[in-house]
Structures are given as C-alpha cells and as structure tokens.
Amino acid sequence: MENATKAIIIGASIVITLAIVTIGFTIYGIGRDASDKATEKIGGMANSIMDEEYEKYHNTTIRGSEVVRVIKKIQDSGDYIGVQVTTHKAGSIWYVYDASDINDLNGAGGGWGSDPLDEAQDVTNTNYINPSAKFKGTVLRDSNDRIAAISFEQE
Structure with a gap:
C-alpha cells in the first residue's frame, strides 16, 4: 500500500x-x-x-524667413530630409540634401561658393530667399512613406 x-x-x-x-x-x-x-x-x-x-508645412503658406528657419532646423537636426526652395528669381534649389531622386538623397552643397544659408540670406545673391515673400510648402515622401523632402514654392 x-x-x-x-x-x-x-x-x-x-x-x-x-x-x-x-x-x-x-x-x-x-x-x-x-x-x-x-x-x-x-x-x-x-x-x-x-x-x-x-x-505641419504641407499645404501651408509661410514667409521666407520661416523657410530659412526650417532649412537651418533640418540642417542642425541631422535629419535625412532635403529642402527644395523655388523662387521667382533663382528657380529651384535644394538645401541640406538633394532629393531630386526621392528614394536616393544626396548631399546638397557641392559647388556652393559659401554656406548655402548665407547665400539664401544675401540680398545680392541669386539664391536669395526674400523673408517677406510667401511660400507654399509640400511634404514629399519616399517609397517607404518616410518624409524625404519638403518643397517650398514662392507664390
């Protein structure tokens, strides 16, 4: 048992x-x-x-001074984003990264005579961004749906 x-x-x-x-x-x-x-x-x-x-910049109209601040902010942040600015005078210019090919960004800055932001703020320069001009923003995404560029076009 x-x-x-x-x-x-x-x-x-x-x-x-x-x-x-x-x-x-x-x-x-x-x-x-x-x-x-x-x-x-x-x-x-x-x-x-x-x-x-x-x-917040998508389909929003902002002043040129804010466009310059956005470029500086992206440049300082190290984010992998290109900024395209189209003015009546200079046409289209890429800052920080060139996102002409939205899926393959390249550094934008080759061939600049000086700092691109300095040129954007120099009234005598072709690439001058008028601080009081109005620019309409558009956010551009790559094939992974990541924000790859912001385009600002002068109105």
Whole structure:
C-alpha cells in the first residue's frame, strides 16, 4: 500500500508540475504578445511625432524667413530630409540634401561658393530667399512613406 501511495503522490506531483510549467509558458506568451504590441505602438507614436514636426508645412503658406528657419532646423537636426526652395528669381534649389531622386538623397552643397544659408540670406545673391515673400510648402515622401523632402514654392 505504501508503494501505491508513493506512486500516486509522485504522479500527482508530476501533473501539478506540468500544469504550473504550462501556465508559466502561457503567461509568458501573453506577456510577450502584449510587449510586442506595445513596442509596435510606441514605434508608431514616435514616427507620428517625428512626422508632425514637418507635416505641419504641407499645404501651408509661410514667409521666407520661416523657410530659412526650417532649412537651418533640418540642417542642425541631422535629419535625412532635403529642402527644395523655388523662387521667382533663382528657380529651384535644394538645401541640406538633394532629393531630386526621392528614394536616393544626396548631399546638397557641392559647388556652393559659401554656406548655402548665407547665400539664401544675401540680398545680392541669386539664391536669395526674400523673408517677406510667401511660400507654399509640400511634404514629399519616399517609397517607404518616410518624409524625404519638403518643397517650398514662392507664390
């Protein structure tokens, strides 16, 4: 009888141990799914916040002084974004990055005689951006739906 009791106790212990391990793995799986979803949502929120910073210029009219501030801000931030400014006098010019090929940005600045922002603020320069002129902004996205450029066209 003693052996039968020990066998029942050992069997019950094994079943209880298996149940506890199964419950542990189930809780781990649920926690992992919740963690993955939370990480995905946080990543999406971070992208939305970053996009909002530049999305505010889409279909918005701003002054030339603000255009220069946007160029400086993007230049200082290190963001991989090109800024195109089209004026009546100089035509179209790229700042920070050249996004002529929206999926392959290149540094904009080759061939500049001096700092492009200095030229944009020099009234005697062809690339001058009139601080009081109005510019309409357009946000341009690449094939990954990332903001790759902002275009400002003088009205």
